[in-house]
Structure formats: C-alpha cells, structure tokens
Amino acid sequence: MLTRKFSLEVPRPRPGDNLADTERCLAALPFKDVETTLSALRHLPETLRRGNWRVTVTLGARTGGGWRLLAVEPGDTTASHWGVALDGGTTTLAASLVDLKTGEVKVTSSGLNRQIEVAEDLLTRLQLSGEPEGRERLIRLFRESVNWLLQELAFQAAISSQEITALAFSGNTAMTHFFLGLDPSRLCQEPYLPVVNRPGYHRNNEGLHLALHPEAVIYCLPSVGSYLGGDALAGILVSGIHRQEAVSLLVDIGTNAEIVLGNREWLIAAAGAAGPALEGGVMAAGMRAAPGVIERIRVDPITGAIDYHPPKGKVKGLCGSAVVDLLAGLLLAGIIDRAGRFTGERDYLEIVPASATATGEPLILSQQDVKNFIRTKGAVTAAVETLMGAVGIRPQELEYFLVAGAFGEHMDVEAAVTLGLYPDLPRERLLALGNTSLAGARLALLAQEARQELEDLSQRITYVELNASKEFMDRFTGGQFFPHTDLSLYPTVRQRLLTLGLLKE
C-alpha cells in the first residue's frame, strides 16, 4: 500500500501520564521514526477529543522507507480507504478507484488528455514545452484532465475526492514529466535526457494541486529513459516476463510502440513512433470504442461483401480492431494484395455508404490508408525482428507473444496474424493483456514489493536505439508486406492463401 490506515484506541491521559497528543498516537503505531506533518498536527488535539480517544491514522510511504503521518480522523474510518491507479496516456487517461481495504477496483473511468487541444502528437507538445508559456499551458491541461477524471471517479463512487490519500501514476516519460510539472522538452532533443527517471514518492501539496487529499502520497512509476516510460515497465510487471525462464516478447502499440524481449536473466527493449499511421482516414480518433464507431468488420472471402455490426447512430469511423478485420478480410478476399495494393482497377473502396455516415459522405478506404497501415505494421515488425535478431532468438522460440494496450485488447488474433502484426505462433501463445499500464499502476498502489520490482526493472533493461540501427531500416523497408516477405515464417497464413487460390505453390 502507498498508504496504510490504523484504527487506534489511544490511551487516555491520566495523572502521571503526560505524553503529548502526538507521541500518544505514535506510540500506538507499530512503526518508529514516523515523520509528522504539520497539517495533521494542527487538527490532532481536536480530533483525539472529538473521537473520544479513538482515532484513525493514515500513514504514507516515504522515499527510502519509513512512514509519514498524513492524516488523523476521529473514530474508526478504516472502512473508507481509497487510492487511485492512473494511466496517463498521450491521448487517453484511464483511472481506477481502488478500495485499499480489499485491493479491489471500485470504479474505473477514462477521459481524453486535454493536451490534444494544443497538439495531437507528442512531438509538437514536447517542442512547445521548451518555452515556459507553452509548458505551463500543457502542464495545466494535463492536470485538468487528471482532476476531471479524479472527480469523476469520486462522483461515481459517491465519495469526496479529498478522501483519496494515494495515487500511483503510470505513463510514458513525457506524460510523467507533465504530471509532475517538470520540463519534458529535452526528451526530444539529443541526447534525449529526462529530468528524472525514478521520481519516487511525492506529496500532493508539493505544488501538484491534484483533486486528492492535500497530503496524499503520489508515486510515479519509474522510467528507463526518454522513450521507455513507466507504462512500459508496468507492462513488464503485469506480464511477468521478467520472472520466467523462457523468453517472451511484449509489445504495446499505441501512439508509440514499445517492445520488450527477455526473461528473468535479461531484458532488452526498443521503442519508436508507431506514428499516425493507424489514425486518420477510416480511423476514428484515438481508436476508442465510442458511439458511431464500428468495432468489428467481416469481409466475405468469396464475394468480397463487407458486413459490420452497425453502431448506434450514424457511423463516424472504424476503431483499430475493425481496421485490422477489414484489411485481413480484403487480403483474403483478394481485394488487396500482399503489398497492400488494390487489385484490379480500383484505387479506393467504399466501406460505409453516404446514407449511413455522420458526415453524409461515404466512408472510404483509400490506397493511402492501406499504405499508412502497412508502414506502421512494417515498423513494428522491423522493431520486433531487430530486437530478436540482436539476441539471436527466432519467433518460434518465443514462449509468449504478449500484447499490451487497448489496441491488442479488441484485436481479432487471426486477423492480426494474417496481416503479420502478430507472429504465426500457436494461438495459445498469443495473449492480449489489456491496459497493463493501468494494471501496473494498481499493483504499485497496492504493494511495496511491486514498486521495488519496478525500480529494479528500470535499472535492468538494456535499451536498443532502433533509429541508429541499419538493420532496422533494412527490415523496415523490406518488411512492408502482408504478412511478411518471408512466408515460411507464417505457415498458417500461407496455407490459407493457398487454399483461397491467392498464392501459387
């Protein structure tokens, strides 16, 4: 736990027992050298007497161990002990209100990162943050996004957000900087140095102004460096690949893609922009499920007919999983070829007729949309292969291919293998882990051991700079094929293409 609550029966003062109020409380705790907080001491005498010498003490974790007296309440309030796990993404923030008494999630919610008002892409935000004015604005927008979400959680759980005494934050390195009010502008300037990789424990009243208890403990998951943040370490922690003997690979494809390969003895990682390739065009912004967004598409491999479960209201776009469904279906229907080109005469395809869309224009898949997608896919494949090549591991040798993040969560595994996004392994070795950033934040919120593991991980991982790698560039250029240039790596896809007559022996 980041915070612990103790219900105390404080011995009443008697003649000859003139312990001061504070020492009287502290003596009833199982810890020594508890740091006191003046805001707590200011209310302590009144609280002790109002509670008739039964009070509940909240302690917060400190950097380097030990505890801090964070609050004292009259009576036994241990039934109400709240913490928040927060995943602060470039586009979306997700948070869970956790009942620290049981460790259970009471409510989870999400919201947009309001920094999007300033710029959709991270690079522009980092550049703007080089100037104090831009930085202040971005920090403020991020704080507003977080506070909106905290208020939302509190509202849904019918508590006051001031009752929340602990928060664990997981995000990429840039978002961690914005969250802490630090200057992230050097993250995009050589030699790409963060202000801090292991921020550890802070207090809300260190100028963070979060909608939490003023003395709340804030723990930020550590980063490895500019391009590998707390969210990636959360992924490792949740996946457990760092504890296993067999080698596994973990990918998280969002605005950026992070890839980690290894086992309990070694871990190497790479990261890079997955780019806007998966956004725009047929894609609804943020790839999130929302009203008007198609989540699933089926293409008949014989007739090429497109079928989808109509969303509520007019169609606004496709979410990521539907794009993968669509492209895999079009490949198997022979409407696009393995290089992503439309076969025959057409250079676009109508997915949704004008009559069914929100704009009144038909929803179109253009040649450029497919090219964008295949570039992204090529980048991810190249990164994965470069990393595996660096340690001489072949795809078949992977124990697990694990996919973190919303992208993997709703993805049809067969479609992803067909396009070459996932390797062609036995399907039980392809696993989607969901929002591991949020799950990792929750573990960090609940257990000191988890936080220690994260701190250790942050110093254990070897980061591989892909942009500096000629091998990566070669693989990237050569790898823009569905599912791969080398079909022997995709035996089940090859078999299906053969069966459908799209490939000759």
Next chain:
Amino acid sequence: MLTRKFSLEVPRPRPGDNLADTERCLAALPFKDVETTLSALRHLPETLRRGNWRVTVTLGARTGGGWRLLAVEPGDTTASHWGVALDGGTTTLAASLVDLKTGEVKVTSSGLNRQIEVAEDLLTRLQLSGEPEGRERLIRLFRESVNWLLQELAFQAAISSQEITALAFSGNTAMTHFFLGLDPSRLCQEPYLPVVNRPGYHRNNEGLHLALHPEAVIYCLPSVGSYLGGDALAGILVSGIHRQEAVSLLVDIGTNAEIVLGNREWLIAAAGAAGPALEGGVMAAGMRAAPGVIERIRVDPITGAIDYHPPKGKVKGLCGSAVVDLLAGLLLAGIIDRAGRFTGERDYLEIVPASATATGEPLILSQQDVKNFIRTKGAVTAAVETLMGAVGIRPQELEYFLVAGAFGEHMDVEAAVTLGLYPDLPRERLLALGNTSLAGARLALLAQEARQELEDLSQRITYVELNASKEFMDRFTGGQFFPHTDLSLYPTVRQRLLTLGLLKE
C-alpha cells in the same frame, strides 16, 4: 548540520550514457535514497546547463535519518551556506545567523515578541488561543516577530533571507506551538498536554511561511512537557550537567523559572511561574538593557547612600541586575530587614529623583516592590530546595550551580548570594551561562549528535510537579527571607551581617 551543501562536477551526458538529470546529480552524492523535491526538480535541467554541469546541491535532514534534495544551484556556491539558531522567548526573540561552512556566528540580533500586543503574560495568551481567532492572531504575531528578526539578520549580513536553508528553534513549549502553528491552549488546562513534544524536522513550505528558503529545514528542539520546553533542554545540553558524574543544578529564571538537577545517571526538573514579581514597579519591562535603564546600583553599607551609573537620557527604570544590587545593598545597609520590611519609619525609598526620570516623577521602591521580589525569590528557593530534597542532595554537595538566561548573565554574584537567590557555595562553583537557549539551538543547527542528545534528554528527564507538593508550599511560605530562614546555609552572608552589626551571635 541541518543542511549540507555539495559542490558537484556532474558527468556530462555522452552517447550511451543516458542517465536522467536527477539521477546524474544524485549519483555524484555520497548518499543513497535521497528524497527529491519537485521544486528542486523543476529547475534542475536549466540549472545543470547554466552551471555547465557544475552545480551545488543542498540536502536537508529528514525525520528518521536520510536526506532530502532541497535545492540545486549553478556553479559552486558552497561558500554561501546559512542557517539560523532561534531562541523564541515569551518576551524576547534572539537569533544568530550561522555560517554553516565554519559553524561561526556571523551576526546575532534580537527583537520583541509581538504577542505582547495581545498580552504580556503567557497564561492570557494560552487562554486566548483556545478560540480559533485568538489563536490565529497569536500565531501570526509570532511569525511576524520571527520574520522581522530573520530579515534583520539577513540585512545585517547583506544576504537574502531566501539563502537561509536551515533553522533550529528553541523555545518553551508554548512558543514552540505558536511557532509551528499548533494549538497551545491545552498547555494550561489539566492534564496539561502539549500537541507534540518532539516535533522533529519540518519544511518551511508546510505552511510555516518563514522568511527563509521555501524548502528550508526547520528543526524544533523537543520538549519534556507543557512546562519544560526546548529552551530548558538547550540549557542542559549547553551546561553539560547530563554528562558529568557529579550532581549539578541548573536554573533559568525568566518569566518562568526552570530548574534541573542531576548528572549523567539521572535528571529531575521542575518549573513554575517566576511570576510578574520581578517586573513592574522599579523594573523596566523585560529586564533588558535599553536606553534609560539603570544596570548597576551600589548602596553604601554605612551611609545608605545610593549610587548608580547614570544611563543615557532620562531614567526609565532598573533592570533585573540593578534590582538585585539595590536590595542586597539595602539589606547590608540595614534599610530593609531579612523579611524584606523597611526598618524604621519609612515605607518607601526614593531611588532616582524626579528631575532625573523620564516621567518627571521620582523612581520609588515601595514596600510592595520588595514583597513581590521576596515572593519570587521564595518561590525559586523553595523549588530548588524541594527538588534537592526529593533526591536527598544538600546545597553544599552541588558541583555547580549554573544560571542560564539573561537574568543570570548580568547579575552580581555576591548580591545574588546575599539575597539567597544563589546558594552560598565557593564562587567558582556559581556560573552564569548566558543565553543557553540560543546556544543550544546553534548546537542543534550544527550537529546531528546534539539533536540526538536533545531527543534522548527529552525522554530521560523526570518532571516534578511542584504545585502538587505540600513540601514546596511549606518551603515557599517559610522561605520568604533574605537570604534564608536557616542562616547556617549561608555562612558568608551570615558573617557579613555579623560584621555589619546587623545580626547578633
């Protein structure tokens, strides 16, 4: 030291060395698990580059050990490292600006406690602090008094008060509460419980609003209880009686009197109001040396003529040491008797003629003035004797009789013995220690060992409640004699009275 400064040559980032700015700094320090402060991290990247990777780091002590990163400055600023030792008295505040590089005092200054505007006496202030409004006002006045003094020190040393990163506060328990913004009202209500006895380490930005660096470390000397505060422990620390084999006695006579008796094996203490007995009447407020205040008086034992060194300007009153001179002189001249009564017909004495006083009225010593004094003297004597009686120590067995505070500093030892304020020991065993509260605060500012000694002392001392003691009341009633009812305890005074014909064998 409460704070330490380190000049660091931080390794410049190079390709392959992508340590974050913070970890790059911390790695150059000889400590692990240093707690970071967001305000320091916010300026760190700019500071590192402005200083061309040479920076000076200030670390502050934490409760329970370890260090906190408090500030980072460009270049080598170790030459400028300032702390303040502060003695916060009921009437007067005194403070020293200490060069933490050398431990030397750069400048010392003092000022009035502005709470006097509300009430001269402590009890009234404590009662007023039971209401939030009164409390807030008294806390604000105390803070203003402290901040005025801090600004004064900074002005005299030609530095900014923001450069001061450490402060050690010594005061009685009530002043320590006001200083920390805590409610002291229960100090005067049974069972006399402080909010806190061992406040330990705090940060200026915990709402203290002191004219110091915002992240400055504030250490408050611990108290034993409501009536025995950090100033008394400072006295013990400075006197060293707690380290010696022989038994010594330490008294501090101010608005309150605190008495400590013991050695390295045991320490017992008592405290009580010395009362307004030494104030008012012929006394100038606060007993402080000031323009118009007579500091020394001589009474001719044969003629009874009063002689004093005229102060600058018109006479406003006498300071404490002059009152003691005067009464001892009047006793030896036979103008007052051992019970404090004027002999002969008179019931008052003109000390300064109307022509020489600021008011244009003669300065008068009334019978009531002498009665007030003898009551105070009786109370101090009774307290000392009760404490010694409790452990079966006789005055002659004392190794040292030590006097702390301004009262003892300017006192004529012979006059004090003549009146029975001090015991009749060989004079080399009667020592005045000066302002031990300030000296003790300076030790606490400079050495962790001193702070540890104070924390240990606060738990080692047995406090004796005098008001509950029948013996004290008996001694108090019977003890209102100059120098004592039992003259055998005062052989040199007895001899002098005999010589002057004021006593018959």
